[in-house]
Amino acid sequence: MVQVTELGYIGFGVKNADEWKQFATQTVGLELADDGEPDRFYLRMDNWHHRLAVHTNGSDDLEYLGFRVPGPDEFGEMRHQLSEAGINYRVGSDEEAVERHVLEILKIEDPGGNPVEIFHGPEIQFSKPFYPGRRMHGRFNTGTGGLGHCIIRQNDTSAARRFYMQLGMRGGIEYKIRMGNRIVTPVFMHCNDRDHTVAFGVGPQKRRLNHIMVEVDNLDDVGLTHDLVRKHQVPVTITPGKHSNDHMYSFYFRNPSGWMFEYGYGGRPATHQSEYYIEDVYGHQPESGGFGDPD
Ligand SMILES: [Fe+2]
Known part of the structure; x- marks a missing residue:
């Protein structure tokens, strides 16, 4: 395949x-x-x-x-x-x-x-090395893991899982999270060392896109970005914390379009046997509207 x-x-x-x-x-x-x-x-x-x-x-x-x-x-x-x-x-x-x-x-x-x-x-531009828009301690982690991951809207997570399996991905439910009266069971699909490249099933979304995660290779860049986000009064929607599935230390903030960026460091490789979690390792508390998408 x-x-x-x-x-x-x-x-x-x-x-x-x-x-x-x-x-x-x-x-x-x-x-x-x-x-x-x-x-x-x-x-x-x-x-x-x-x-x-x-x-x-x-x-x-x-x-x-x-x-x-x-x-x-x-x-x-x-x-x-x-x-x-x-x-x-x-x-x-x-x-x-x-x-x-x-x-x-x-x-x-x-x-x-x-x-x-x-x-x-x-098109790869070796003649034009990456030049960040502002100071960085390290680099974005791309390489064989691609640009990062995203969470997108799906009405039928089983159909979506089958579709992404036809592209050669693997994955399934990785969390059973209580959100109010409901248990939400998001599905995470991977195609390389990243725990997930595309995920869905986080509940109703007005937008197709919930967030894009970018990963850096230096923890200090997560700290620097968090400082800049606070300084520029950008809403933090999920406070710094560590995910149980990809072990990413990250936080989430709203962008001018209303969906979110997740900025992370230290993700672990995808597991090749399924597991699920009921909560994160620590942190990741909702703030300013949290994980959902606003108007
Ligand atoms: Fe994420």
């Missing part, structure tokens, strides 16, 4: 481009890359052309997730695999691949209606 290897890029739409540029560079530490296109700008985390494509279309939500396969042979095999699974796909034109800065691309939709792209051959 062909497996996607990483979450390579994410596209999302925003209303306020200027506020986003300021926030992404000065608070998150991402590098702004602007190719002069009137309807978008890019955010870099490493030597890829970009990891986040920001479309100034006003949606303030997810536009697409890009999952990588190793090369042209796996790309061809993935087409066969999708057909066998009864998943409709459309191979993107050369122009569509150029637009994403990849060699080849195909487009599908997950059961929650989230646009998903499978690609190979991202």
Whole structure:
């Protein structure tokens, strides 16, 4: 079976481009890359052309997730695999691949209606080393683990799990969390050493996107970012703490679109036998509205 290897890029739409540029560079530490296109700008985390494509279309939500396969042979095999699974796909034109800065691309939709792209051959700019938008102690952890992970909206978590299994992912329920009167059982899917690359089932969401997690290789960057978030009066939605599933020491904060970034350090590799947890190791208390998404 062909497996996607990483979450390579994410596209999302925003209303306020200027506020986003300021926030992404000065608070998150991402590098702004602007190719002069009137309807978008890019955010870099490493030597890829970009990891986040920001479309100034006003949606303030997810536009697409890009999952990588190793090369042209796996790309061809993935087409066969999708057909066998009864998943409709459309191979993107050369122009569509150029637009994403990849060699080849195909487009599908997950059961929650989230646009998903499978690609190979991202443009890597070795001549343009990553230059953070503000000081950093270390680096973003990307490498074979991709850009990080995201939690997205699904109405039917079983159907979503089956869909992502058809892309070669593994995973399942990792938590049984009490939220008010309900027990919430989010599902976490992995395709590399990260505990999870995509997850869903955290309860009702107004937006497709709940959060994107980025990981740094130096604990001091979590502290520095937390200081900057507080200084810039950005709402912290989950206070610093440590997750039981990926062991990430992290905190969550709201971005100008209303969904969240999780900023983490020290994640452990995915377990290859299922486990579940009823709470985190410590910390991670809700604040300013917590984990849900506001209006
Ligand atoms: Fe997360």
